[in-house]
Amino acid sequence: MRILLAEDDPLLGDGLRAGLRQLGFQVDWVRDGDAAERELRSEPYAAAVLDLGLPRKDGLDVLAAVRRAGVSLPVLVLTARDAVPDRIRGLDTGADDYVVKPVDLDELAARLRALVRRAHGQPQECLSAQDVVLDPAARTVLQGGQPVTLSTREFDLLHVLMLNAGRVLSREQLEQQLYSWGREVESNAVEVHVHHLRRKLGAALIQTVRGVGYMLARAAAA
Amino acid sequence: MKLAGAPHSLQGRLLALVLGMVLAVWLTTATLTWFDVRGELDELLDGHLAQAAALLVVQQARAFDDEHDGVDAPVLHRYAPKVAFQVFHEGRLVMRSANAPAEPMLAPGAPMKKGFASVRIDGSAWRVFTALGAERDIRVYVGEQEASRASILWAILRSTLGPMLIALPLLGLGVWWAVLRGVAPLRRLGRALGERQPDVLTPVELGDTPAEMAPMLDALNGLFGRIGTLLESERRFTADAAHELRTPIAAIRAQAQVALAETDDGLRRHALHNTLAGCDRATHLVEQLLTLSRLEASAAPARQLVDLGLLARRVVAEVAPRAVAKHQEIELDAAPGCALGGDEALLAVLVRNLVDNAVRYSPPSARIKVRVARQATGAVELVVEDSGPGLAEADLQRLGERFFRVPGSAESGSGLGWSIVRRIAAAHRLELHAQASAELGGLAVRVLGQPGTASV
Numbered sequence A: 001m002r003i004l005l006a007e008d009d010p011l012l013g014d015g016l017r018a019g020l021r022q023l024g025f026q027v028d029w030v031r032d033g034d035a036a037e038r039e040l041r042s043e044p045y046a047a048a049v050l051d052l053g054l055p056r057k058d059g060l061d062v063l064a065a066v067r068r069a070g071v072s073l074p075v076l077v078l079t080a081r082d083a084v085p086d087r088i089r090g091l092d093t094g095a096d097d098y099v100v101k102p103v104d105l106d107e108l109a110a111r112l113r114a115l116v117r118r119a120h121g122q123p124q125e126c127l128s129a130q131d132v133v134l135d136p137a138a139r140t141v142l143q144g145g146q147p148v149t150l151s152t153r154e155f156d157l158l159h160v161l162m163l164n165a166g167r168v169l170s171r172e173q174l175e176q177q178l179y180s181w182g183r184e185v186e187s188n189a190v191e192v193h194v195h196h197l198r199r200k201l202g203a204a205l206i207q208t209v210r211g212v213g214y215m216l217a218r219a220a221a222a
Numbered sequence B: 001m002k003l004a005g006a007p008h009s010l011q012g013r014l015l016a017l018v019l020g021m022v023l024a025v026w027l028t029t030a031t032l033t034w035f036d037v038r039g040e041l042d043e044l045l046d047g048h049l050a051q052a053a054a055l056l057v058v059q060q061a062r063a064f065d066d067e068h069d070g071v072d073a074p075v076l077h078r079y080a081p082k083v084a085f086q087v088f089h090e091g092r093l094v095m096r097s098a099n100a101p102a103e104p105m106l107a108p109g110a111p112m113k114k115g116f117a118s119v120r121i122d123g124s125a126w127r128v129f130t131a132l133g134a135e136r137d138i139r140v141y142v143g144e145q146e147a148s149r150a151s152i153l154w155a156i157l158r159s160t161l162g163p164m165l166i167a168l169p170l171l172g173l174g175v176w177w178a179v180l181r182g183v184a185p186l187r188r189l190g191r192a193l194g195e196r197q198p199d200v201l202t203p204v205e206l207g208d209t210p211a212e213m214a215p216m217l218d219a220l221n222g223l224f225g226r227i228g229t230l231l232e233s234e235r236r237f238t239a240d241a242a243h244e245l246r247t248p249i250a251a252i253r254a255q256a257q258v259a260l261a262e263t264d265d266g267l268r269r270h271a272l273h274n275t276l277a278g279c280d281r282a283t284h285l286v287e288q289l290l291t292l293s294r295l296e297a298s299a300a301p302a303r304q305l306v307d308l309g310l311l312a313r314r315v316v317a318e319v320a321p322r323a324v325a326k327h328q329e330i331e332l333d334a335a336p337g338c339a340l341g342g343d344e345a346l347l348a349v350l351v352r353n354l355v356d357n358a359v360r361y362s363p364p365s366a367r368i369k370v371r372v373a374r375q376a377t378g379a380v381e382l383v384v385e386d387s388g389p390g391l392a393e394a395d396l397q398r399l400g401e402r403f404f405r406v407p408g409s410a411e412s413g414s415g416l417g418w419s420i421v422r423r424i425a426a427a428h429r430l431e432l433h434a435q436a437s438a439e440l441g442g443l444a445v446r447v448l449g450q451p452g453t454a455s456v
Helices: A010-022 A033-042 A059-068 A084-093 A105-119 A152-163 A171-178 A189-201 B010-062 B146-182 B184-195 B213-261 B265-297 B308-325 B344-361 B393-398 B417-427
Strands: A002-006 A026-030 A047-050 A075-079 A097-100 A127-129 A132-135 A140-143 A146-148 A206-209 A213-216 B071-073 B083-089 B092-097 B116-121 B124-132 B138-145 B304-307 B329-334 B339-342 B367-374 B380-386 B431-436 B443-449
Touching (some): A010 A026, A010 A105, A033 A047, A047 A105, A152 A171, A152 A189, B124 B146, B265 B417, B308 B367
Antiparallel strands (some): A206 A213, B380 B443
């Protein structure tokens, strides 16, 4: 899952980025409000972690602007402002969660996963489609009850497809969801990983829609 | 007046003082009246004695033909038994009153004062007047028992001072009530203070404060105000500290968790270094907060003679390694004999904060110049300037706001440095100017102070 981290403090930002990356997230880190707003409006993130005390533009202003522009991704506000009026203001401006520093990295990751689940209408933590069960927290995949070993990229790709089960995703969309900046994406990387997934989980799992993209059906095609 | 075991209440004191004063005055008056009345009485009665004697002399001188034995004069007045007379003619008793002895009341050679003498006759004290007739050797003695005088005296005093004696307890009661009423505002204040909650610091209002209590009440309310301000600034300090420490602590936590979960050795070491850097930062912040809190709480700084040049040299030496690590060029130009009066530790904090800011907020390879010199006006000047990005006009205005950090700065600062600099400058009556540096292009901060011990 690709998330945006907006935090101006260098030590904290570095720590959060490294930590979330360890937990399986792709993290883009911006350090001021203008950059945060710009990225939120242009790039497809699964979720965002937003500090409020950002230079150039305050986090709340960024959030308000982004919501006004119709960006609906889940936003978790991470801040030192803990007073109740601040929390109320943050939530009313459009935050989906309000967390006060310091925060445990595992808890932060769990909250982000919960937000993403909710955004995709997925009440349970584990995603299931056909005979595949994917646990985003444990980063495990079971097929027919048997564990399947996947690489990081394969897991991420399967995760995105299962989150959007029943919807067709283009190659570009998949690339954007999977890769943070600065990573060189080979032109057929997605195809290669889809091929690997088909090999490990069965060809019928992921459908190719020619000229459009890929889809993972919830129920097996009859 | 302090009596052993005297009451310690104001009311008791007032009561004792007022009643004591009244009693003393009354006793003095009574005593004076006594002496006065007795004196007058003596004169009056002496006068009567003399007159009676003279009368007798005249009478005897005129109707002195037949020789009688002592005739007893009739008792004519209720005081008469207390008065006696004798008439001697050529040494022989001619007439006397019923209660007079046969011997002369007064021995012929006895001492007299204007004819009066006090003698003892038959165990009683008598006042005797001797009158001598001009012819025929007539000698008249008229005497009066002193006891009778005393009883008259007492009768007079009784009628004069008696009512006062009865009035005294009534007066005492009246005074007690008056004092009670008079002291009422004090009791009201005591009650008002006693009813307050211990943490209430609003001013005490008393409806009708007497003039003597007004200064005390003002001082009390002033004290409440000062305590309130002190508590408020402590509360604010605690809140600020807690708030501002959150991000540094969150950074430490995040980095430590990353280190724990990191399998790559190099990345783990990097995370652990970052953890330590976070701890240093938190420590720095706490120290700045404590300094600021102490500055806010204290009044005037200590007065020492501080050589600013030496101080600057010491501070720059401490900060230089960090500048060198950032490949910055830092230099000091300190003229000798530039002394300021003030607290050496606080002035060191001021200089350190300014130089520290210059190092922190200037990019690598920047130039930083620190200068200490005397102006033509005699003022001592410290200038810290850098070739960094400087500050926009709007930001220059906001310098010194607590926790204000220039937006867009990637460096970690506490945002308190300027608040501290401003406070120390204010306490030492130093002028503080921040402007663009003409020479280096960045920020130039000038601190000006009057030399010597006149600063504080």
